[in-house]
Amino acid sequence: MKNYTNSKRRFLAAALAAGIGMAAAGSARAADESLNVLIWGVTWQSAIKDISEDFTKQTGIKVNLVTQASSGDGLAKLQAMRSRPTVDVWFTTASVATRSVSDDQLFAPLPTEQMPHLKELPAGAATSHYAAVYSYPTSIIYRTDLVSEPITAWADLWDARFRKKLAMPAMGMYQGRLLMAAAGQHGGDPLDEQRGFAALEALKPNVVMFYGSDAQARQALAQGEVAVLVAPPSQGKRVADAGLPVKVVSPKPAVMNFDVMMIVRSGKEAAAAKFIDHLVSAPVNEEIAKRLNMSAVNVKSAQPEALRDQLPRPEDIYIPDEAVINERIADWLDQFNAKIVN
Incomplete structure (x- = not known):
């Protein structure tokens, strides 16, 4: 009887341990x-x-x-x-x-x-x-009721007809995409920062704001404070959904x-x-x-x-190396604040 009792106890202990193990495994699976x-x-x-x-x-x-x-x-x-x-x-x-x-x-x-x-x-x-x-892409969004001639290229934004009509992203917005578009607008290297900053300096008379908030930029376009906004296409959709006439173009280089x-x-x-x-x-x-x-x-x-x-057309797309951008962005921010904003 003693051996039977001991065997029964060992069986129950093993069964209990197995039950606990199965419950733990079940809990782990449930968590997974x-x-x-x-x-x-x-x-x-x-x-x-x-x-x-x-x-x-x-x-x-x-x-x-x-x-x-x-x-x-x-x-x-x-x-x-x-x-x-x-x-x-x-x-x-x-x-x-x-x-x-x-x-x-x-x-x-x-x-x-x-x-x-x-x-x-x-x-x-x-x-x-x-x-x-x-x-x-980084695109050009414009109010068709405020812009008489279609915009087809980045270079159009430097035209005198856009004096005090542009909202452009600050350097920290979209990791310097505006600088790359400015540098590459005539077929140049989008990472040629010297060329890019020179182009942005020349653009300053046409810029109302270098924005740091998408909402701020959309509001400016919606209220007619600016006629042109550089931003992703999704920003244009939000303005169009409010009933305003907008067009979105993504010219070369379309920085993605x-x-x-x-x-x-x-x-x-x-x-x-x-x-x-x-x-x-x-x-x-x-x-x-x-x-x-x-x-x-x-x-x-x-x-x-x-x-x-x-x-953009596939041949117009430019995909930057994010590692290179991360290496340069701090210096770009410093130059932007010193040369463009101030």
Whole structure:
């Protein structure tokens, strides 16, 4: 009887241990069946929400959207949780992503063998550590009721007819894209900063504001304080949606911008890779672009109908090296403040 009792006790103990182990494993699996995605506010979250729900239906992985005020704010949040990240996927700009990839403790490389749709992205839209979710050119947006002759080239903005009619992005907006457009307007090297700053100095009589806020610039165009705005096409759509006549053109060099996704080392890298690959797949990427009025990056995706006559021709596109921009932007800011603003 004693041996039976001891055997029974050992069996119960083993069963209890196994039960605890299975419960722990179940809890771990349950925890793994979700992703926290750090992304900007309402506009972006509204675009991603339904798509995330479709991803959940397909994979069983729930997606929680977490708000960041800006890419810089998002990076600060991630660095603060470095020892135990609670974010799995991060949306940011290509420029901030390029500065961040050296942080190997926080960010994981993309497992390309598990992400077949990365092969459908053009050169420059994906690197070892990030993949673009959409792109957008630096464009010229103008009120057709305030501009009598069509604008077809960057050089048009230097014409005297635009004296005190332009709103241009400050150097910190869009990482110096205006400087690159100015430098490359006649076929020159967009990274020829000496040429670019000389062109911006010559442009000053035509500029009402070098803006630091998209909302400020849109309001100026909507109220007729300026007739021309240099900004992404999405800004033109917002003004047009208010009932005002605008046209958007993206002449050569059409300096491109990418918003991208990165994988955080949270222990859920495989699920994060699956989510990113889902978002860059052709039909999903097409839907994201449509909702945000951005340019799809998957080469198999159709571009939003509203954008088709606003996007640059492929031969006019210029994709800058973000690492080079990051090396130079501080000096560009200093020169811009000294030579152009003051």
